[in-house]
Amino acid sequence: MNACRPAARLAAALVAASLASPRARAAGDEPPRRTTGLAVTPAQLVVSVGLPDLFGADDRARLTSGFVTRVLLRVALQEEGSTEPVALAFQRTEIVYDIWDERFRLRVTRGAGPDVHLEARTADEAIARAAVLWSFPVAEAARLRPGAAYVLAFRGDLNPISEELLADVRRWLVQPARGQRRVGTGDSFFGSFVSIFVNPRLEDSERQVRFLSQRFDVRELRTLRTAPETHP
Numbered sequence: 001m002n003a004c005r006p007a008a009r010l011a012a013a014l015v016a017a018s019l020a021s022p023r024a025r026a027a028g029d030e031p032p033r034r035t036t037g038l039a040v041t042p043a044q045l046v047v048s049v050g051l052p053d054l055f056g057a058d059d060r061a062r063l064t065s066g067f068v069t070r071v072l073l074r075v076a077l078q079e080e081g082s083t084e085p086v087a088l089a090f091q092r093t094e095i096v097y098d099i100w101d102e103r104f105r106l107r108v109t110r111g112a113g114p115d116v117h118l119e120a121r122t123a124d125e126a127i128a129r130a131a132v133l134w135s136f137p138v139a140e141a142a143r144l145r146p147g148a149a150y151v152l153a154f155r156g157d158l159n160p161i162s163e164e165l166l167a168d169v170r171r172w173l174v175q176p177a178r179g180q181r182r183v184g185t186g187d188s189f190f191g192s193f194v195s196i197f198v199n200p201r202l203e204d205s206e207r208q209v210r211f212l213s214q215r216f217d218v219r220e221l222r223t224l225r226t227a228p229e230t231h232p
Helices: 005-019 057-065 123-130 163-173 193-197
Strands: 037-040 044-050 069-079 087-098 103-110 116-120 132-140 150-160 205-212
Touching: 057 069, 057 087, 057 123, 069 132, 087 123, 087 132, 103 123, 116 123, 123 132
Parallel strands: none
Antiparallel strands: 037 044, 044 132, 069 087, 069 150, 087 103, 103 116, 150 205
C-alpha cells in the first residue's frame, strides 16, 4: 500500500512537531499537553499526531536486529467533568527488518479492523509510520455534544511486555461495536482513566509516552466532507 507524497510530507511535519514536544513526566504527574490535529468527518472524530519520542537511540538501532518490534498506541476521548472515557481506540504495529530485501516490513492494525501491510526503506521511515496516528478514528461524531469541552488522552507503549496488557487487547477485539461502545464501570480494558494515563505501571512496556491533547469543542473543529487517507 503506497502513500501519496502530500500525505508523506504532512506525516513528516507531524513527526517534526512532536519531536519538539516535552516528554511525559514521572508517573503520578498529569501528562504534558501536545497540540494534535483534530477534525470531524460526517461520521467520525479523527486525530493526527506523531509519537516519535517513543523510540530512543538504542530502540532505533535495534530495529535492524531481526527481532520484531511492537508498538501499541491508545487513545481515550474524555469529556471534562466526567469520570470515564466516552470512547476508546487503539492501533498496533509490528516492525521487522527483511535482511534479504534490506527494507522494513510493517503490519498495522486499527482496533478490530484488517491488517494493513506497509514497507519502509529506512529506520526513520519505519518509526514515522509506526509512531503516528494518521487520520485516526477515535469516536463517532454523533457522540460529541456541541458546547461540551473534550480532551484526548494518548498513551504509546514500545514492546508491551505485560501478558495482562496483551490479553486485555485481545479481549477488547471481541467486544461489540468494534471498540466504539461506551465504557461502563465493569469494563477494564483501559482501566480507569486516571490509572492508565496518569499513573501507569512502568513494567507494562519497555518505553512509554503519555500526553493530553488541547481542549476542544466539536463546533471549533474543521469538517472534512470525505474520509481522509488512513496512512501516511
